[in-house]
Amino acid sequence: MTESTYRRTVTEHPEEPRDILAGLDAEQRQAVTTLNGPLCILAGAGTGKTRAVTHRIAYGVQTGVFDPHRTLAVTFTARAAAEMRTRLRDLGTHGVQARTFHSAALRQLQYFWPQVVGGTVPELVEYKVNLLAEAARRLRTTTDRAALRDLAGEIEWAKVSMHTPDGYAAAAAGREMPAGWDVNGVARLYQGYEDVKSDRNLIDFEDVLLLMVGILETEPKIAAQVRDQYRVFIVDEYQDVSPLQHRLLDLWLGGRQELCVVGDASQTIYSFTGATSRFLLDFRAQYPEATVVKLVRDYRSTPQIVDLANRLL
Structure with a gap:
């Protein structure tokens, strides 16, 4: 968690920023090129949200707006995080952290525990x-x-x-x-x-988040160190964020607004575990200056399936 020095990503055949924008529809392009301030991407099923998110990160890095080593992308499963890392690598973007909430928090907890408590972190069940x-x-x-x-x-x-x-x-x-x-x-x-x-x-896994919340709330020097390490945040599947995850995210940000969230309230699936779509639906209430982009073109299903899904919803 030491301070990183910005290094422009260099690959053998890096894509130019204009190449990253190629093939995007109008709404995806708007999401990808909106690099400053809070951004909310409302993305229905099959509308290319992962493509938009990864291209936005790659575009931000290759235009010099994002430092890859100070950018954290958070999603809900290890598989989704791995997919995001693969796509970023294919776009010639390296150094960006793509993790689950628990993985990112556990990494921080393991680093800071010896300073705050001493010894090693208790065993995780x-x-x-x-x-x-x-x-x-x-x-x-x-x-x-x-x-x-x-x-x-x-x-x-x-x-x-x-x-x-x-x-x-x-x-x-x-x-x-x-x-x-x-x-x-x-x-x-x-x-x-x-x-x-x-x-x-x-x-347990919830303790990992609770402990990091406690550390960030009570240890201002550590909070400042974490906020210096990560300057840009991207949160996928934002409709499934729990109050605890939302609190941790707020502490990571520390009042800053370099946040992009992606989600669809109709796809909330973890409400039984405490997740709520209200953070997505109320994003503009928390960030009045936020840009909201809606991805509305379904690339996964036939028009008949889309029509039926809309009528069912």
């Missing part, structure tokens, strides 16, 4: 079920694995919504609980789960 089973046993409660999976999802919702065990019951009032559980029982299990992790010196 991928699955909650076994820890929840132990927490249930401590509470002298038994439940089957199907219910444990539902409880794991509920605790994930609580954490990405930034509700602690103490505040969970009030926040979850009215939510449908896993079979056989009421809101107070889930709150006790949530606290028990956190206790098991603490006893074993473990963290």
Whole structure:
């Protein structure tokens, strides 16, 4: 996380900026050439959003507006991040970080943990079920694995919504609980789960984000270092951002506005885990000066399929 020195990307056969714009439709070209200030790209299925995003990054780097080593592209799956890196490489653009939220946060946490806490980061656990089973046993409660999976999802919702065990019951009032559980029982299990992790010196994926949020909120020197490292942010699938991810993104930005988000509210698929499309829909409320570009040409489906999809929506 040391300060990077700008180096123009050099490849054996670099594409000229005009070549990057070739083959783009009018809306894609507008998105690609809008390089300053907040930008919101509303992109329906099949409209070439990944093409627009990667070409925008490549165009920004090759015109000298973006420093590749200070540019972070964030998406939701490792596969999507790998695809973005491949496309950027094919465009002759190197040095840009393309990661998931959790991967980017974990990398920062591993770097800064020795400075803030000391030692190494606790072991990361991928699955909650076994820890929840132990927490249930401590509470002298038994439940089957199907219910444990539902409880794991509920605790994930609580954490990405930034509700602690103490505040969970009030926040979850009215939510449908896993079979056989009421809101107070889930709150006790949530606290028990956190206790098991603490006893074993473990963290889960939500903790990675929560810990980085805590560090950035309480350590101004580290926050300044992170903000110096990354100056430009691009967030794909913005309709599936959770309140916790949104908070982390705000702390990464630190009040700056060099942010491009891409999404489609109709494609929200992670609302059951706490994600919400309201950050996409309210983007102009947070950034009144934002440019909004709509990609409306479907390159994936026949006109009949597009017509049917629009009628269903």
